[in-house]
Amino acid sequence: MRPASLSQGATRTILEAMDDSLTLTVNGEPRGFPGPLTVASLLAAIGLDTRKVAVERNEEIVPRSRYAETALLSGDQLEIVHFIGGG
Amino acid sequence: MDGTVAPALDEGWTVAGRNFRSRLVVGTGKYKDLEETAAAIEASGAEMVTVAVRRVNLSDPKAPMLQDFVDPKKYTYLPNTAGCHTAKDAVRTLRLAREAGGWNLVKLEVLGPPPHLYPDMAATYEAAEALIKDGFEVMVYCSDDPIGAKRLEEMGCVAIMPLGAPIGSGLGVQNPAMISMLIEQAKVPLLVDAGVGTASDAAIAMELGCTAVLVNSAIAHAKDPIRMARAMKAAVEAGRHSFLAGRMPRRMGADPSSPLTGLIR
Numbered sequence: 001m002r003p004a005s006l007s008q009g010a011t012r013t014i015l016e017a018m019d020d021s022l023t024l025t026v027n028g029e030p031r032g033f034p035g036p037l038t039v040a041s042l043l044a045a046i047g048l049d050t051r052k053v054a055v056e057r058n059e060e061i062v063p064r065s066r067y068a069e070t071a072l073l074s075g076d077q078l079e080i081v082h083f084i085g086g087g
Numbered sequence: 088m089d090g091t092v093a094p095a096l097d098e099g100w101t102v103a104g105r106n107f108r109s110r111l112v113v114g115t116g117k118y119k120d121l122e123e124t125a126a127a128i129e130a131s132g133a134e135m136v137t138v139a140v141r142r143v144n145l146s147d148p149k150a151p152m153l154q155d156f157v158d159p160k161k162y163t164y165l166p167n168t169a170g171c172h173t174a175k176d177a178v179r180t181l182r183l184a185r186e187a188g189g190w191n192l193v194k195l196e197v198l199g200p201p202p203h204l205y206p207d208m209a210a211t212y213e214a215a216e217a218l219i220k221d222g223f224e225v226m227v228y229c230s231d232d233p234i235g236a237k238r239l240e241e242m243g244c245v246a247i248m249p250l251g252a253p254i255g256s257g258l259g260v261q262n263p264a265m266i267s268m269l270i271e272q273a274k275v276p277l278l279v280d281a282g283v284g285t286a287s288d289a290a291i292a293m294e295l296g297c298t299a300v301l302v303n304s305a306i307a308h309a310k311d312p313i314r315m316a317r318a319m320k321a322a323v324e325a326g327r328h329s330f331l332a333g334r335m336p337r338r339m340g341a342d343p344s345s346p347l348t349g350l351i352r
Contacts, residue, residue, distance in 0.1 A: 027142040047148040054140075054187035059179070061186050079142065081183050083153050085124055086139025086169050087114030087254070087303030 025077045040067035042078070053082045097327055100298050102276050103192050103224040103245040105163065109134045110293065111323040112165070112278065114303025118312065121156040127306055128157055130316035135163040137194055137301065139170070140184045159188060165226065167194040172207070174214035181218060193218070194248070196228035204254050206230045212238065219243045228280050231265040233272060246275055248301065251292060252282025255304045259288035263295055270296045286315070286322035293326025294334070300326075 022035045024042070033045060039062050043050050055062045056079040062070050072078075099108045113133040118124040128136055136157060144150060166184030168177040174197060181193045195218060197210040206229050218225050219242060226246035227239050236247045249269055252258035259282060260266060270277050276298035283289050289300045302319055309315035 027145055029145065031145075046145055048143060049152075052152050052154055052187070053143055054183040056179070056183055061182050063186065079183070080145075081140050081187065082143050083138040083164065083166065083184070083187060084141045085115035085118060085121075085153060086167050087116045087137055087301075 022072060022074045022076075024072060024074070027078070027080055035072075037072045038068055039070040039072065042072060043067065043080070046080075048080065053080050055080050097324070100276055102226065105192070107134045107163075107299075109320070109323075110299040110327055111289070111319055112137065112299055112301040113306060113316070113319075114301065115153060115157060116169075116303055117307035121151055121153065123312060124153070125156040127312045127316040128162065130313045130320070131302075131306065132320040133162070135165055137165045137167050137303070140166055140168075140180050140187065163192070164188055164190055165192060165194045166190065168196050168214075169198075171197055171214075172200070172210075173197070174210045174217065177210075177214040178217045178221070181223060182221070185223070191222060192224045192226065192245070194226050194228065195244075198254075202253075206250065208232065208235045211235075212242070215239055215242055215244055226278070231262045231269060233265070233268050236269050237272060240273065240275055244275065246278055246298075247273055248278045248280035250281040251279045251288070252284075254281040256282055257284025257288075257305055257308075258282050259284050260291050260295070263291065266292070266297065267295050283319075286318040289319050290322040290326035290329070293323055294329050296330050299323070 020035045022033050022037055024031055024033060039055055050067060058077050099106055100110060109132045111131055111133045112135045113128055113131045114137045115124050138153060166181060168180050171177040171180055177195060177197050195214055197207045197214055198204045199207045208230055211227060211229060215225050215227055225244045226248055227244045228248045229236055229239055231249040240247055249266060251260035266279060278299045278301050279292040279297050280301040283300060283302045283305045285305060289302060292300045300323055306312050306315045306319060
């Protein structure tokens with residue numbers, strides 16, 4: 001333990017509290033977003049039709065009915081998927 | 088009577104409480120574009136289509152989606168687990184599919200590595216068990232192994248789908264004897280799910296007595312996919328009628344078709 005220095009995560013949390021931004025991993029890509037953010041506002045920011053996608057947050061399904069109430073935190077891993085052609 | 092013969096009706100088939108008239112299930116992959124996908128599916132007469140679940144392209148969120156061309160209200164979407172090589176990935180994929188579409192009826196496939204992409208039966212059992220426990224209705228891609236197929240059926244899978252040949256190979260039904268044995272023992276619908284290369288292959292599968300045939304590459308990779316879709320529709324219908332009609336016995340010699348009596352001398 002090095003009590004004099006902050007962990008990377010703690011530093012990030014403090015910086016984010018200051019500038020209100022979030023770093024998420026969306027479909028494998030790290031991306032920054034202005035916070036605060038919910039699943040619903042993330043999908044709107046990306047420009048996706050919520051009726052045609054499904055969202056997984058940290059390997060847990062987020063039901064469509066809870067998009068608006070599911071707040072996102074920095075470091076969250078999100079998968080946003082849809083149906084494509086397949087056999 | 089006007090001399091015409093009433094067409095013999097096919098009774099259709101049922102899986103997980105859903106009724107289908109068409110015995111052709113088609114994949115939606117490998118087409119040139121979504122317009123061609125839609126046209127080929129329409130021509131095939133299929134009522135059930137398989138679809139894959141993939142990440143949305145974040146850099147092009149307004150790109151046209153499959154649902155815009157193949158209406159999920161008109162066709163029964165059967166989400167698959169293509170590309171999954173572990174039970175965990177397969178279960179995760181189908182949970183996302185259920186959330187995206189609201190459908191419990193799914194196609195489970197857990198595959199081994201290329202070049203054969205053969206069903207990994209141990210991983211398939213594991214995934215099937217987890218999915219059935221989670222309320223899914225599982226149509227399962229499997230090897231032509233009567234012990235394995237029985238086990239999947241007893242676990243509660245709603246349809247058994249053995250391969251006729253490796254996925255995308257177009258080699259036709261390589262294992263008619265095994266497929267026949269699987270059909271014989273199955274108490275749920277049995278579909279030949281891979282290997283069909285051309286219309287006659289689909290007819291052969293249907294003549295063996297299977298419930299339906301699943302075709303993707305043979306249509307999508309034909310020079311004229313729309314025409315091949317029509318050919319598959321006709322072949323599946325012909326094969327079904329042929330099976331119901333009951334073929335004549337094979338014999339090792341000729342048997343003249345015209346009477347031997349009344350010949351001029």
